[in-house]
Amino acid sequence: MDLIRIRKENLSGAITFADLLGLTVDEIYGDRDDRYINIGARQKGPIGNRMRRWTDDERRRMTAFLCDETDRRRPQFTYSAKSRCRDEVSYFAGRMTTAELQQFERRTTKRPLICLAAIVAAHFVAEGICRFLGA
Incomplete structure (x- = not known):
């Protein structure tokens, strides 16, 4: 925007x-x-x-x-492309309490590609376990 x-x-x-x-x-x-x-x-x-x-x-x-x-x-x-923040935690730091910042840091994904790979692989792991157990 x-x-x-x-x-x-x-x-x-x-x-x-x-x-x-x-x-x-x-x-x-x-x-x-x-x-x-x-x-x-x-x-x-x-x-x-x-x-x-x-x-x-x-x-x-x-x-x-x-x-x-x-x-x-x-x-x-x-809110132009040049002004868009690179680090959300530092951007919101002035408007959030310490507890809110800590919670935000915990919930923010640090390595999104690893998380995506885990989500995609979960289906295949579950399928393998079901086939192994004969279900």
């Missing part, structure tokens, strides 16, 4: 400007800060959700339009 972070009061302006760009705002998500929201858009067209997502240039134009004049902070790009 390629979202930008904007102030809540700028949503109607964002929808109007997106319409001028030939886009429709199709994703609106809350933010940790109640004053902001994250929005995403796609091109308008007859095939709805299968239309292309907005481009980097369109996102730049939207952020330039929505620049907040009072504090000179521009809306921020969020």
Whole structure:
């Protein structure tokens, strides 16, 4: 998802400007800060959700339009491929208690290919045991 972070009061302006760009705002998500929201858009067209997502240039134009004049902070790009976290534990560390982090680390798969091989092999092992026992 390629979202930008904007102030809540700028949503109607964002929808109007997106319409001028030939886009429709199709994703609106809350933010940790109640004053902001994250929005995403796609091109308008007859095939709805299968239309292309907005481009980097369109996102730049939207952020330039929505620049907040009072504090000179521009809306921020969020949830793009470049900003996606590599380590989920460090990403969630600021929002979770120590007990929750320890539980998350225990439940997160460390070696997914070995786990997948074990899941696939379990059927064959069970089949072999059944044939050996004559069932």
